[in-house]
Amino acid sequence: MGRKPEAESNTGHPTPSHVTLAVVLQVRAGRLQVLLWQRAQQPFAGRWSLPGGYLQPNETLEESIRRHLAAKVDVRELAHLEQLETLSEPKRVPREWQLATGYLGLVPSDLDPKLPGDTAWHPVDRLPAVAFDHREIVHAGRERLRAKLSYTNIGFALAPALFTVSELRDLYTAALGHEVSATNLQRVLVRRNVLHATGARRSPGPTGGRPGALFRFRERRLEITDQFAVLRPPGPARAAAS
Amino acid sequence: MGRKPEAESNTGHPTPSHVTLAVVLQVRAGRLQVLLWQRAQQPFAGRWSLPGGYLQPNETLEESIRRHLAAKVDVRELAHLEQLETLSEPKRVPREWQLATGYLGLVPSDLDPKLPGDTAWHPVDRLPAVAFDHREIVHAGRERLRAKLSYTNIGFALAPALFTVSELRDLYTAALGHEVSATNLQRVLVRRNVLHATGARRSPGPTGGRPGALFRFRERRLEITDQFAVLRPPGPARAAAS
DNA sequence: GCAAAAGTGTTGTGTCTACACCCATGT
DNA sequence: ACATGGGTGTAGACACAACACTTTTGC
Numbered sequence: 334m335g336r337k338p339e340a341e342s343n344t345g346h347p348t349p350s351h352v353t354l355a356v357v358l359q360v361r362a363g364r365l366q367v368l369l370w371q372r373a374q375q376p377f378a379g380r381w382s383l384p385g386g387y388l389q390p391n392e393t394l395e396e397s398i399r400r401h402l403a404a405k406v407d408v409r410e411l412a413h414l415e416q417l418e419t420l421s422e423p424k425r426v427p428r429e430w431q432l433a434t435g436y437l438g439l440v441p442s443d444l445d446p447k448l449p450g451d452t453a454w455h456p457v458d459r460l461p462a463v464a465f466d467h468r469e470i471v472h473a474g475r476e477r478l479r480a481k482l483s484y485t486n487i488g489f490a491l492a493p494a495l496f497t498v499s500e501l502r503d504l505y506t507a508a509l510g511h512e513v514s515a516t517n518l519q520r521v522l523v524r525r526n527v528l529h530a531t532g533a534r535r536s537p538g539p540t541g542g543r544p545g546a547l548f549r550f551r552e553r554r555l556e557i558t559d560q561f562a563v564l565r566p567p568g569p570a571r572a573a574a575s
Numbered sequence: 576m577g578r579k580p581e582a583e584s585n586t587g588h589p590t591p592s593h594v595t596l597a598v599v600l601q602v603r604a605g606r607l608q609v610l611l612w613q614r615a616q617q618p619f620a621g622r623w624s625l626p627g628g629y630l631q632p633n634e635t636l637e638e639s640i641r642r643h644l645a646a647k648v649d650v651r652e653l654a655h656l657e658q659l660e661t662l663s664e665p666k667r668v669p670r671e672w673q674l675a676t677g678y679l680g681l682v683p684s685d686l687d688p689k690l691p692g693d694t695a696w697h698p699v700d701r702l703p704a705v706a707f708d709h710r711e712i713v714h715a716g717r718e719r720l721r722a723k724l725s726y727t728n729i730g731f732a733l734a735p736a737l738f739t740v741s742e743l744r745d746l747y748t749a750a751l752g753h754e755v756s757a758t759n760l761q762r763v764l765v766r767r768n769v770l771h772a773t774g775a776r777r778s779p780g781p782t783g784g785r786p787g788a789l790f791r792f793r794e795r796r797l798e799i800t801d802q803f804a805v806l807r808p809p810g811p812a813r814a815a816a817s
Numbered sequence: 818g819c820a821a822a823a824g825t826g827t828t829g830t831g832t833c834t835a836c837a838c839c840c841a842t843g844t
Numbered sequence: 845a846c847a848t849g850g851g852t853g854t855a856g857a858c859a860c861a862a863c864a865c866t867t868t869t870g871c
């Protein structure tokens with residue numbers, strides 16, 4: 334046992350190493366899946382872990398996780414990236430004082446990034462044996478996504494540019510983990526001016542059926558669409574919208 | 576110019592120093608105020624900054640901020656503490672590679688912690704000249720509080736153990752920055768089973784008026800009280816509550 | 818009685834769920 | 845024609861805001 338002494342910064346304080354880790358989520362085959370990387374080395378050799386790595390000088394945490402992810406997934410395929418919690422339990426990694434900042438990344442369902450041989454997608458509700466505290470980070474990422482599906486337009490990051498309402502419904506169903514009504518999903522998102530009909534239609538499958546209207550997200554950056562559920566500011570002062 | 580070389584951890588990676596900073600908020604004199612500390616030394620000598628300091632080996636980030644705060648405010652006076660974002664802009668601090676993890680701390684309005692001479696409360700909407708990127712951290716803390724007032728019981732951390740509805744209304748008004756109706760605040764919080772009437776009453780002031788009923792928060796730990804505003808699970812499956 | 822503060826009753830509005838019904842396409 | 849999936853109409857439940865009105869106190 335006995336850890337080596339920690340490093341000291343130029344201020345004279347011992348400093349932890351710092352890694353960034355990404356919970357990259359995508360709906361594939363109707364299930365919400367996370368990108369995992371199989372460790373070759375000790376500790377936890379053979380276990381699956383989140384992609385990421387050490388922070389370098391002169392980069393931000395977000396630049397760091399984008400750099401590390403570029404080795405696994407083309408960064409341009411990430412439609413959204415946001416910070417989760419920073420974990421600091423001193424014993425979270427054996428033999429090293431290491432902090433980890435989690436990120437949530439989302440990949441639209443129409444992309445299929447080429448992956449290195451040691452990485453693979455796994456359903457978030459059927460995780461394999463996972464290294465360190467990565468299970469809890471995955472859980473935090475999924476909960477963040479679920480919450481934001483309710484009050485933001487974050488669905489844009491799970492969906493292709495163009496989609497029918499029932500395709501979108503399937504994405505929401507997979508991410509939320511419960512049935513979603515296409516009827517009501519459409520009405521909620523159109524009322525909030527999140528979805529926009531393009532006029533185009535998708536031709537039906539070989540089994541027939543009415544062709545679905547193709548929608549797109551009005552904005553493909555995160556917006557809060559349901560700011561104050563309650564305790565909102567009084568009066569007709571609210572008229573200031575557009 | 577020319578920074579000294581960064582420290583190296585036992586893994587061979589250069590490592591940043593890491594500080595924790597707290598946005599400690601309390602409603603005082605009807606305004607939401609934040610605890611700030613006046614810097615004696617360069618850089619930013621004379622400017623106000625958030626309390627906090629370096630992370631030490633063998634402590635978590637939360638333990639670290641509690642330790643640093645104990646020098647300013649008795650830690651037992653903090654009714655709630657939660658993590659905000661971790662900032663990593665390489666130039667956020669001159670001459671040092673330093674990450675900072677923000678925390679939001681809340682102090683009930685009936686406490687008046689003794690403060691050292693170099694710290695003072697300042698209204699969050701009238702901040703003095705502030706050091707580093709601390710203004711944005713204060714802003715993030717206030718926004719977190721505002722949002723959680725709408726869908727959690729976080730008001731418990733701003734309020735005394737016992738209070739009347741109009742006292743609570745004043746706290747919400749100060750924190751949200753807009754008028755709040757006591758009538759509707761009571762109904763919302765009672766409907767959600769957040770508030771509980773104790774039966775006791777507060778005697779009126781010298782100017783008369785009907786004595787107000789004393790309430791308490793049913794739970795003094797954070798609870799989400801309005802989980803899914805929309806897109807909630809279907810059907811009478813929702814009956815599972817208590 | 819009167820002012821002041823607390824509390825209740827009630828109405829209207831907007832948002833959401835659920836479900837019945839209608840529409841457009843392929844075979 | 846009929847099966848298949850998409851889309852609309854509508855009714856009911858609920859939560860909330862607004863405001864009038866009543867209750868309880870001090871003076």
